[in-house]
Amino acid sequence: MNIILFGPPGAGKGTQAKKLVAERGWVQLSTGDMLRAAKEAGTELGRRVAAIMDRGDLVSDEIVIELIEERLPDAERAGGAIFDGFPRTVAQAEALDALLKGRGAEIDRVVRLVVDQDELVRRMAKRAEEEGRADDTVEAFKVRLKNYNDQTAALIPYYKAQGKLADVDGMGTVDEVAASIASALDAD
Ligand code: AMP
Numbered sequence: 001m002n003i004i005l006f007g008p009p010g011a012g013k014g015t016q017a018k019k020l021v022a023e024r025g026w027v028q029l030s031t032g033d034m035l036r037a038a039k040e041a042g043t044e045l046g047r048r049v050a051a052i053m054d055r056g057d058l059v060s061d062e063i064v065i066e067l068i069e070e071r072l073p074d075a076e077r078a079g080g081a082i083f084d085g086f087p088r089t090v091a092q093a094e095a096l097d098a099l100l101k102g103r104g105a106e107i108d109r110v111v112r113l114v115v116d117q118d119e120l121v122r123r124m125a126k127r128a129e130e131e132g133r134a135d136d137t138v139e140a141f142k143v144r145l146k147n148y149n150d151q152t153a154a155l156i157p158y159y160k161a162q163g164k165l166a167d168v169d170g171m172g173t174v175d176e177v178a179a180s181i182a183s184a185l186d187a188d
Contacts (some may be wrong), residue, residue: 026080056143113170
């Protein structure tokens with residue numbers, strides 16, 4: 001099964017993706033994690049994207065599409081992919097559809113974690129204290145939220161038109177949200 005965990009920064013996509021990996025054995029494909037790994041390893045790609053990521057802007061579609069393409073065989077072997085933080089633009093969504101189609105597959109469901117903006121700000125403040133991610137600053141978070149609203153939210157009608165969108169309340173505890181995601185995935 002190929003699913004997208006969708007939602008604004010701080011919605012809990014990464015946390016829920018990791019639970020699905022543990023429970024279902026699928027592969028988490030997080031472009032954010034891949035880019036952070038490149039940055040930490042100091043590769044050429046990492047050096048190219050560091051400043052963009054630190055200020056909360058989006059890196060180019062070409063870069064993230066290539067990262068995803070490289071990892072699709074792993075997900076196929078595992079029997080499932082959880083796309084987390086990808087796609088973030090309509091161009092990325094179209095490229096993903098084409099890549100999957102070329103492999104005889106498709107996105108089965110897009111789970112949208114719905115969390116109100118006050119709660120996102122509260123979670124972000126907590127995350128800045130705990131994880132110390134370079135882009136967990138108030139300024140970078142505002143840019144990320146703006147990019148989500150300006151570019152990524154356009155994917156909601158995109159996947160709705162394909163009949164793949166399932167809204168899940170992302171405001172509960174981690175286990176409550178996980179249970180709602182499981183129901184959304186196992187429905188019909
Ligand atoms: P994330 O961990 O998903 O919040 O991603 C962290 C940062 O990596 C983002 O703020 C972007 O700078 C970059 N990034 C991750 N995924 C994408 C994507 N699909 N498209 C463009 N930039 C991305």
